[in-house]
Amino acid sequence: MRVVVDLTRCQGYGQCVFLAPDVFTMRDEALLYDLQPAAEHREHVLRAAAACPVQAIHLDRTALPMPPPGAQEPRSAASGGDGRIVIVGASLAGARAAEVLRREGFTGSLTMIGDERREPYDRPPLSKQVLTGQVPPEHTLLPRLREVDAELLFGTPATGLDVAGKRVLLADGREIGFDRVLLATGTRARPWPDAAEGALHGVYTLRDARDAAELRQALAAGPRRVLILGAGFTGSEIASVCRELDLPVTVVERGPAPLFNAMGGVIGDVAARLQRDHGVDLRCGTTVTALESDGNGRLRGARLSDGSTVEADVAVVALGSVRNVEWLRDSGLAAGVWGVTCDAGCRAVDLNGLVTDDVFVAGDIARFPHPLYEYQFMSLEHWGNAVAQAEIAAHNMVSDQAHRWPHLSVPVFWSSQFGVNIKSVGVPTFADQVVFTQGSPEQGRFVAVYGYQGRITAAVTFDQAMWLEFYQRQIERAAPFPPDFRHVGGGVDGEPVPARVPERLVAAAGATVVVTGHDPAERRASLVHPH
Amino acid sequence: MDILKQILDPAARADPYRFFGALRESPVALQDDGTYLVSTYREIVALLHDPRISSDRRNLDSAAPYEPDLHPSFIGLDPPEHDRLRRLAMRHFGPPHAPETVERLRPKMLALTTSLIDALAGRNRADLVEEVAYPLPVAVICALLGVPEEDEPRFHALADEVVETLGPGEEDRAERERAREAASMELSRYLAGLAEARGREPRDDMLSGLMTYRGPEGGMTQDEVVSTAVLLLIAGHETTINLIANGMLTFLRRPELLERLRAEPDLIIPAVEELLRYEPPVQFVSSRVALDDITIGGTTIPAGAPVVLAMAAGSRDPGHVAHPDEFDLDRPRNEHLGFGGGVHYCFGAPLARTEAQIVLNELIRRLDNPRLAADPPPYRPSAVLRGPRHLVVEYDGVAPA
Numbered sequence: 035m036r037v038v039v040d041l042t043r044c045q046g047y048g049q050c051v052f053l054a055p056d057v058f059t060m061r062d063e064a065l066l067y068d069l070q071p072a073a074e075h076r077e078h079v080l081r082a083a084a085a086c087p088v089q090a091i092h093l094d095r096t097a098l099p100m101p102p103p104g105a106q107e108p109r110s111a112a113s114g115g116d117g118r119i120v121i122v123g124a125s126l127a128g129a130r131a132a133e134v135l136r137r138e139g140f141t142g143s144l145t146m147i148g149d150e151r152r153e154p155y156d157r158p159p160l161s162k163q164v165l166t167g168q169v170p171p172e173h174t175l176l177p178r179l180r181e182v183d184a185e186l187l188f189g190t191p192a193t194g195l196d197v198a199g200k201r202v203l204l205a206d207g208r209e210i211g212f213d214r215v216l217l218a219t220g221t222r223a224r225p226w227p228d229a230a231e232g233a234l235h236g237v238y239t240l241r242d243a244r245d246a247a248e249l250r251q252a253l254a255a256g257p258r259r260v261l262i263l264g265a266g267f268t269g270s271e272i273a274s275v276c277r278e279l280d281l282p283v284t285v286v287e288r289g290p291a292p293l294f295n296a297m298g299g300v301i302g303d304v305a306a307r308l309q310r311d312h313g314v315d316l317r318c319g320t321t322v323t324a325l326e327s328d329g330n331g332r333l334r335g336a337r338l339s340d341g342s343t344v345e346a347d348v349a350v351v352a353l354g355s356v357r358n359v360e361w362l363r364d365s366g367l368a369a370g371v372w373g374v375t376c377d378a379g380c381r382a383v384d385l386n387g388l389v390t391d392d393v394f395v396a397g398d399i400a401r402f403p404h405p406l407y408e409y410q411f412m413s414l415e416h417w418g419n420a421v422a423q424a425e426i427a428a429h430n431m432v433s434d435q436a437h438r439w440p441h442l443s444v445p446v447f448w449s450s451q452f453g454v455n456i457k458s459v460g461v462p463t464f465a466d467q468v469v470f471t472q473g474s475p476e477q478g479r480f481v482a483v484y485g486y487q488g489r490i491t492a493a494v495t496f497d498q499a500m501w502l503e504f505y506q507r508q509i510e511r512a513a514p515f516p517p518d519f520r521h522v523g524g525g526v527d528g529e530p531v532p533a534r535v536p537e538r539l540v541a542a543a544g545a546t547v548v549v550t551g552h553d554p555a556e557r558r559a560s561l562v563h564p565h
Numbered sequence: 566m567d568i569l570k571q572i573l574d575p576a577a578r579a580d581p582y583r584f585f586g587a588l589r590e591s592p593v594a595l596q597d598d599g600t601y602l603v604s605t606y607r608e609i610v611a612l613l614h615d616p617r618i619s620s621d622r623r624n625l626d627s628a629a630p631y632e633p634d635l636h637p638s639f640i641g642l643d644p645p646e647h648d649r650l651r652r653l654a655m656r657h658f659g660p661p662h663a664p665e666t667v668e669r670l671r672p673k674m675l676a677l678t679t680s681l682i683d684a685l686a687g688r689n690r691a692d693l694v695e696e697v698a699y700p701l702p703v704a705v706i707c708a709l710l711g712v713p714e715e716d717e718p719r720f721h722a723l724a725d726e727v728v729e730t731l732g733p734g735e736e737d738r739a740e741r742e743r744a745r746e747a748a749s750m751e752l753s754r755y756l757a758g759l760a761e762a763r764g765r766e767p768r769d770d771m772l773s774g775l776m777t778y779r780g781p782e783g784g785m786t787q788d789e790v791v792s793t794a795v796l797l798l799i800a801g802h803e804t805t806i807n808l809i810a811n812g813m814l815t816f817l818r819r820p821e822l823l824e825r826l827r828a829e830p831d832l833i834i835p836a837v838e839e840l841l842r843y844e845p846p847v848q849f850v851s852s853r854v855a856l857d858d859i860t861i862g863g864t865t866i867p868a869g870a871p872v873v874l875a876m877a878a879g880s881r882d883p884g885h886v887a888h889p890d891e892f893d894l895d896r897p898r899n900e901h902l903g904f905g906g907g908v909h910y911c912f913g914a915p916l917a918r919t920e921a922q923i924v925l926n927e928l929i930r931r932l933d934n935p936r937l938a939a940d941p942p943p944y945r946p947s948a949v950l951r952g953p954r955h956l957v958v959e960y961d962g963v964a965p966a
Contacts, residue, residue, distance in 0.1 A: 051660035052667050052915035060660040077831070078668075084834045085918055087906060089898040472616060472644065479648075500907050503614045519857040520868070521616035522643035552607065 035076055035097045036177035037069050037083075038156050042418030042446045043090035045499045046455060053085055054078035062479075063455035063497045066163050069156060070173040094177040115432050116142035120202055120210055121184075122192045123218030123358075124148025126156065127397030127420040131216055132182040134428035144184035145210055147202065149191035149219075150242060158417055160246035161271040162450055166278055167254060171247040192219070195365040197384075197393060214392040214431050217362070217374055217382065218424070221355035221398045221415060226263075231325040236333030237349045240268060252348050253279055260284070261336055261346035263322050265292035267449045269352030270305065274451040277312045284315040284344050286322050286336075289536075296447070297458065299534030300468045301482055301494050304475045305456075312452045325349060355415060357399045367393065373401035373413040378440040380427035394431055396423040402441060405547045405559035406509065407464050407491070418446045426554065439554045444506050459502050460484065460492030460509045467530040469516045472523035473498055481505070481523075484533060485515025510549040512562065569596045569873075573948045579941035581848065581948065582890065585878035592862035599627075601855075601866045604878035606885035606902070608862045612874060613907035617857045619643050620909060624854040626869030635749055636788040638796035641852060644908060651912065653785050654793050657774035658709075659915065667915045670705060674920055677704050678927045679966045686963040690938065693956040697928065698809035702920055706801025709916075710794060711763060711770025716755070720798065723752045728803045731851065731949045749795060756794045760787055771797070797913070805917045807846035807945075807952025812837070812925045814956060815844055815892060817937050825894065826929050833926045835894055837918055841880075841903025843892050848877040849949045850905060876902040877951075933962040 037057070039050075046063030057075050058067040071079055076097065083091040119135060121128045124146050132146055148154070155174040163169040187204070194203035195215070202210045223239035226232035236257075238249045253260070253276065260276045262269045265287035276283040289295060291302025292309060309316045321339045328334040335345040359369040367390070368375035368383045374395045375383040380402070382393040395402075397420040401413040426441040433439075448457045465484035473480035473496075481501050484492035489512045493505035508517070516530045551557035568588050572581050585604065588594065592605035603609055612618050621643050639650040656662045681700060685691045703721075707714045726748035730741040760776055764787070767773035775790040785793065816823045816836075826832050853872040858865050866872060880901045881889040904911035911917070928935075938957035945954045 047910055048660045049915060051664050053918070055660070055664040055668055059664070062661060080831065080834050081918070081922075084838050084899075085915070087900070087904065087910060089900050477645070500614060501616060504611070504616060507611065519617050521856060522619055523616055523645060 035071060035073065035079065036094050036175050037067065037071060037079060038092050038177055039065060039067060040090040040092065040418070040421070041065065041158070041448045042416075042421070043088045044086075044448075045088055045503075046497075047087050049085040049087065050082035050091060054082040058082060061453040063499055064450035064453055065455070066159075066168060066450065068163070068169055068173065069159060070169075070175065092177050092179060095180050096178070115140060117213035118143050118145070118211060119214050119216070119431060120145045120147065120212040121216045121218060122147045122195075122202055123216075123220055123397065123399075124150070124154050124186070124188060125218070125220050125397070125420075126154065126176065126417065127218040127220070127424040128216070129154035129176055130421050130424035131218065131396060131428040132184055133179050134425050135432060136180055136182050138429055138432050140432045142213075144182060145212075146182075146184050146186050146188075147190060147192050147204065147210070148186075148188045151189035152243060153186075153188070155243060157241075160243065161240055161268055162275065164243075164246045165250050165253060165272065165275040167250060171243045171250065174243060192361050195362055195367070195393075197365055197367065197390065200392070212392075214394065216394045216396060216427055216431065217399065218395070218397045218420075219358040219361070219399055221357050223351070224353045224356050226325065226351045226353075228325070231327075232351065234325060234327050234333045235331050236347050237325060237351065239351045240272065241355070249348075249350065253281065257281060257346070257348040259344070259346040259348075261286065261322075261344055261349040262352055263349065264288075264352040264354065265305075265309075265316070265318070266295060266352060266354060267293065267447075267451075269350070270309065271449060271451050272350050272352060273309060273314050274312070274453075277314060277452070282315070283313075284317065284346065285309065286320050286338060286344075287316070287318045288321045290318055290534075292316070292318075293456075295463070295536055297462045297494055298465065298468065298484075298536070300531060301462070302534075304496070307475070308452050308454065308478075355398070357413075359399055369399075372411075373399045375401045375411060378402055378405070378442070379430045379438050380423060380441060381430070394427040396420065396427040404461075405440075405442065406444065406512075406549060407461055408547075410464075412445075412461070414445050414447075416445060416447045419443070429554065437555075440557065440559070442549050442557045442559060444509055444549070446502075446506075454478070454496050455499060456494070456496055457499050457502055458492060458494040459506045460490075462492040462494055462533075463535040464491045465533040465535055467515065468533045469530040470528050471517060471521065472501060483508075483515065483517060485530065488515055489513065490515045490517065512548050567596050568594070569598075569600065569602055575944075575946060578944035578946075578948065578951065581877065581951070582881065585875070585881060588875060588878050589882060591864075593864035593866065595864070600871045600873050601864070602873045602875055603862070604875040604882075605862065606879040606882035609874045609876065609879040609902060610906060611861060612853070612859075612872065613905060613909075615859065617855060617859050618872060619854045619856050620647070620852055622852060622854065624856060624869070625871060635746065635753060636786075636792045638792040640796055640800075640909065647908065649782060650785065650789060650793065651908075653778065653782070653789075654771075654775065654797075654912065656778060656780075657771045658912070666709075667919055670709070670916075671919060671923070673708065674701070674705060674923050675927075677701055678924050682927055682931050682963060683966065685932075685960075689961065690957065690959050693813055693928070693958055694806065694810050694953055695955065697924060698806045698813075698956070701809070701924055702805035702917075703802055705916065705920060706798060709771055709801070710797060711768055711772040712756075712759060712794075712798065720752055720755060721802075723748045723755075724799045724802045727752070727799055728950050729945075729947050731947060752795050752798070753791050756798070757787065757791045760790050760794065800911075800913055801916070803950050804846045804913075805920050807950060808837075808840060808917055808921045809924050810953045810956045811844035811846065811951075812840050812921060813928060813935075813958070814937070814940075814942065814953060815840060816925070816929065817935060817958065818940065819892065822892070822894065823929060823935075826926075830926055830930070832894060833922045833929075835896070835899065837921045837925070838899045838901065838903075839892055839894060839896060840921070842886075842899060842901030843881070845877050845880060845901070845903045846950060846952055847903070847905070847911075848875070848951050850874040850876055851949060874902075876905065927966075931964040931966070932958070932960045933964060935960040 050058040223241040292305040294302040362369040730745040763773040764776035942953040
């Protein structure tokens, strides 16, 4: 039986831990779980899934009690339709899109193309439960929420897209025709720029299940010291695992603080304290200039930009990701290092800026305009975005013009590190100020609200996930910043402080966009003009 | 007469649901007594997560002039105080420190259930409230807390008194609160004696744990232990009993449902969730206060106003669920308000779920041809904690355990 928890929805109620303590574990609000629990836990998992107050636990459909014959599952108003749909990319977004297509009544032929040989699996656990050894890397397959009845071409990467001829070209020479195609090829880990140094024994990256298996083995062998290059979410999570395994770890980060690129300097400083309190040797404002060999092809250590050296027998390069778009080079689509540009309905845009009709994009490679953020094009490498966008793309692929949905979800991101559940809603880097509204960094639990030019644009919580939903609504309504209401949890807020976010283009202020509606079918953006 | 009054009228107890449709037409409705009654799913969920809503009655505009002698328990406090006390209580009950507490009680729950149902054999008529639905949760909460079960007659009446004087509504509130205060005081005195004894000679129970634990955040004072114990004793007493009784009533009204549940014991899992949605033991959350003006559902709730969340109406909101007034075992993704939501989400939910699943399954499995002697049954007076006072059933026999 397979389990996946939508941690975007999870609020840390912990009901699953009570009812299936052998499968789910929690530290404060950080939830870790076994994705493929043994058969003996089936009943416990069923109880846990049923009890989740926000229904965030997804199981294989076959594990659930079968409804009696004649029970109809609700259908959307989508026409469904037939024809040939091809999905390129077989990870979270691709897998979810296939299920949604069938849910929406698509009856035609469906082909899924993936470069890995495995069935679609869940990646977030790779930097957490899998590295600690709690869950074997092969135990991360995503549950099958419904029968998709698709032709699966796994282990066969796509090498090209012929938009005019409506064909996907495969590495093995085959050509797969389509009426509509979904591009969801995701990202890969950014390699160390010096190929020879990157090839040293003991140097790792982490993106797929095989990477996780190799790195897990290296950590289990008890290295003298682990060196982590980059303190983004992946690097920070790996550092957390190292401390949990009681391994000495040095983290080298180019920016002023961990998580700086995602959350800015104020929360970055909190994250830095968290790392140091847990015994991480954290060096910010520093880069690795060279990885050094022991002369036998093994990593011995690294030289840093401040002239110092670090001795380490394991190094993890966690310098972000590269989008898998090379295969689209000759497609005529607006595809490049920034991703594949699309409209809010996930339809791909060509090099001329024209929207295509039958090429759709979802997940980490999609670069779409977000009304709440001045229609800036953004790509979000978040679990929740892959799911939400897959839903929108799949729905729009089988709907006519009048019934298409815009992708308007407010971004939500989460991470577990050093026993803390970190969540964010909105775009924290779209901010000029931050204020703590509930709790405080000193207590280790807080809500931080971000504002840009007098409106709320994001919120970040450390072990306070239940409040996030409120701030999401505040963001959607362009509520004023700083929040000026009386509330529980500390009474008077501190003063807003500069957000210290990475530099970006600052557009002029004008009309404000608000988002209304709850279900995808009714969500709309509208302009509010200042009086 | 406004809708709230009609719902509170004892005549409405057997079927309050017929009023909820009219109620939901104004999602946030000002009542004659100044209460804002919220009845639609999304608005309730929004307020459960809204930091401008307080659970501390001392924030009411019209707060009673007297200072209560009792330390409020965490159900009546706000973060950060609420969070600290709840964390300290959770340490002895659930994750992250004691995740297996409820699972470990399972064999005891089953053994108690078995002996209660064994006692129904040799006759053809029983009151399931008196003989099963009440004794089981009481025995379990007593064992968990470390309260001697033989003292049950002493605190049963007091717990009832505390519950019956709950709102909602502001009419004769001061009087009700005084009556509640008196009953709570007496319960407190009883539990304070126990807590002191457990502090001196700790055992393996929650009272001992609450009295003796000291950690980085400190521990609980004796007053805090007592108010927490009063809360858990009452809540463990007065809610699960209704979940079990409402459950049997619902099943016995639907023979085809009873058949399915008998054939597939796993189905009790979705059945209990659907019960929590369809016949929730806690119909209203009536202790909230607006700390600031809150505009929601087209209405502005002014700062200081009492807010009542009509959970039972929200769980049957057609804007949230399909065919809300049907009991449907096969609902996908059943999200309901049966245990509330947000930081005050029911502390004992896993206990209630587990008890209800075990008892209901055993009753279904062992009672031969059970049928209701009276429909509707007589109800307890409270509109907030709603359930049958008696549930008399007739049956042809009791199967062996």
